[in-house]
Amino acid sequence: MKTMGLKALYLVNPKRFPDEQASARASGALDVLEAATVCQTLDEALQGTALAVAMTARRRDLSPEILTTREAAPRVVEHAFKQQVAVVFGTEMSGLTNAEVGRCQMLASIPANPQYPSLNLAAAVQVMAYELRQGCADFAWSEAPARELAGFEDVERFYQHLERILIETGFLDPEHPKRLMHRLRRLFARTRLEKEEVNILRGILTAVQK
Template sequence: MLANIRIVMVATTHPGNIGAAARAMKNMGLSDLALVNPKLFPSEEASSRASGADDILASAKVYESLDEAIAGSHRIIGASARLRTIAWPELTPRQCAEMTAAEGGQHQTAILFGREHAGLTNEELERCHYLLHIPCNPAFSSLNVAAAVQVVAYELFQAAQGAAGAKPETMPDLATGAEMESFHDHLIRTLFDIGFLHERKSSPALLRRLRRIFNRAALEKTDIHILRGILTTIQHRLGIRTC
């Protein structure tokens, strides 16, 4: 289970937080760290704060975009301390861990942690199936990103220990992040083609709601093939060439 969990840190400003997160991961048996556009990495400060988790830093993968970091992930969960204008399915760290343990690591799960000062953007959360919220003092709810990784990693470790030896539920073959992005692009192009969307009048909130509908459905690979077949047929009927 733990081997199939990827911790993704997005646009981290302070390298010490990367090192502290690596240490938290190694404490709890996690090893897959992905960094999206970190301000400074590698770094002596990151190595110092890792306190022996240098192997996690050495194997960390650095990406230029979030889409690249989550391309192979089947379930994407974004950590956020803020409520959003459009409701997203929400999990606590324990619920996240229990859900992951129930499927026995059959799918790759990516858990996203955002910038120290602002967290994840709405556009980044659009890539997520769930929003992860750590309950804490409402008068002081901004948690250090490395501390947030520690809390989530602890719950994942506990759930993995509890599930050891148990037979996991048989899970469907879920679509990956890359497959979902390709579908969303195809859907939006088709909605423009049929006139449902208009270049100058398209609402970001509407596009966000469309993403939420399909992300919430946890589409399988077969579902994606069917839906894209429908979209392609519509385009063909309109005489539109598709790639």
């Protein structure tokens, strides 16, 4: 992270932290490790962000479009100039769960050898951090300002509101929810909702509720 100029490390529910071995390996980048924010949940880590990219090595059922790291990085950088963004990595052994991916608005994957596609976590972080730095250098200042995306909390409140309405209307059976909310999250994640759009959607839900 530090070699590529990244500073804000968030650790979700780490097994051990602080950890002697991690500190020893951090070498000249101990400042980044020591300034890490420890969270209990991914939702907590994503508070305040407007765009979160889930890093995944595999295609997922019902997932939004998967971008390559090279495609994703400039988009992340573009928003990072205005709002908080996050790149979300899973555990070394099993990556991100579908529920975790569902919290993110974008999926990105490192193009790799199909016979052996799994980079280890440190390698994947290095590659994405490198692409983000390249993305900053390459960033073409566009005439049109970046859209102001809705914040994570606003979008999550919208999903909760939506789910309540769906249950109230009988469309969603809470005993047998199937994958309905997952599909809806996917749909909205793809659009990357703007602040104003969330207001409109919430307004619609409120109207339906009345």
